[in-house]
Amino acid sequence: MSGAALSGLAVAERRDRIRAALALAGRVEVGELAASLGVAEETVRRDLRALEGEGLLRRAHGGAISLQAGVEHPEPDVAARAIAESVRELVPIGSSVYLDAGPVGEALAGLLDVTSGVRMVTASVAVALAAALVPEPTETHLLGGAVGAAATASGNWTRELARSVHVDVAVLEPLGLGGEELLAADPDRAAVTAAIASAAGTVVMVMAGRSDDGLAVSIGLDRVAHAVVVPGVLDAGVLQLLAEQGATVTEVAA
Incomplete structure (x- = not known):
């Protein structure tokens, strides 16, 4: 030959x-x-x-x-984009930020570029791809681990890495709330969220909607410093609790 x-x-x-x-x-x-x-x-x-x-x-x-055939990267929905633009003001220039999986995280990743000086960490492949599509993307770190059907890293490796991450701002996007606690899709993702939040300087909760798919508790509402949501997604009891603990709540109209 x-x-x-x-x-x-x-x-x-x-x-x-x-x-x-x-x-x-x-x-x-x-x-x-x-x-x-x-x-x-x-x-x-x-x-x-x-x-x-x-x-x-x-x-x-x-x-x-x-860019496989048939795969598209649609614009984020209006509510997620509006929330992301509001949250962007809570991420200081030159800071480090963790972006949770979800439409708000993807929209916010698309708003961060190299001029922001922001270092971004995520366990979501979709969020990392949204960041990569920015013409001059910010520094992005994807947590390692097994990537599941939800295109999010999980498993022991991911949890261990999450425990070593210390970010200035953690933007968390729960599927819903269980009483006074944030809910994730499964115990593994809840553990990653809890590890990130435990060492974060500031925790921001974002919700463009609510789902009944939340199965596992990640953190309590008492860790939330800011909540940026669409009107009506939080009930009166949750709003009162957040106010009592000194958290700011911003309702963003889509």
């Missing part, structure tokens, strides 16, 4: 592995790919340019994101 044929097989296998990594995580980094494939970063960049030319991905700062 000729050297050219061997080279061609190597290229094909390399690009297959890049596509597999994209299918799994939705985003790949040049440096990580170069290390895992045992090639130079410039070789990876050539592969990404070639795959982009085939319409299989879109190159982004430091790597690439998946």
Whole structure:
């Protein structure tokens, strides 16, 4: 077999592995790919340019994101966007912020760029992709772990990483409330949320709506410093409790 044929097989296998990594995580980094494939970063960049030319991905700062056929990135709904714009004022320039999975987190990620100096952390692939689509994205860190059907990292690794994260602002997007507690989709996601909130300087709760899918308690309302919600999503008892503990509540009309 000729050297050219061997080279061609190597290229094909390399690009297959890049596509597999994209299918799994939705985003790949040049440096990580170069290390895992045992090639130079410039070789990876050539592969990404070639795959982009085939319409299989879109190159982004430091790597690439998946653009599989039929996958679209719709604009966030009006309520989520309105809440995100309000929350943006609560994230100081140069601070660190954790963005929870959900439409508000995705909308807020799209409002942060490199000029903000904000360092963003998330366990949500969708939120990380929303950040990557910004022309000059802010510094973004995706917590590692097994990515489930909800496109959110979970498992022991994610929980351990969450315990080591210390952010200035944690923006939490619960599915609903159970009495005086925030509810997450499952115990694993609740544990990640609790770990992040325990070391955060400020906790901001955002809600563009409520769902009956919340199954596990993450944190109590007493950890919430700010609540930014659409009108009517919080009942009178919750509003009174937040006021009594000194939290600010902003109702944003869509």
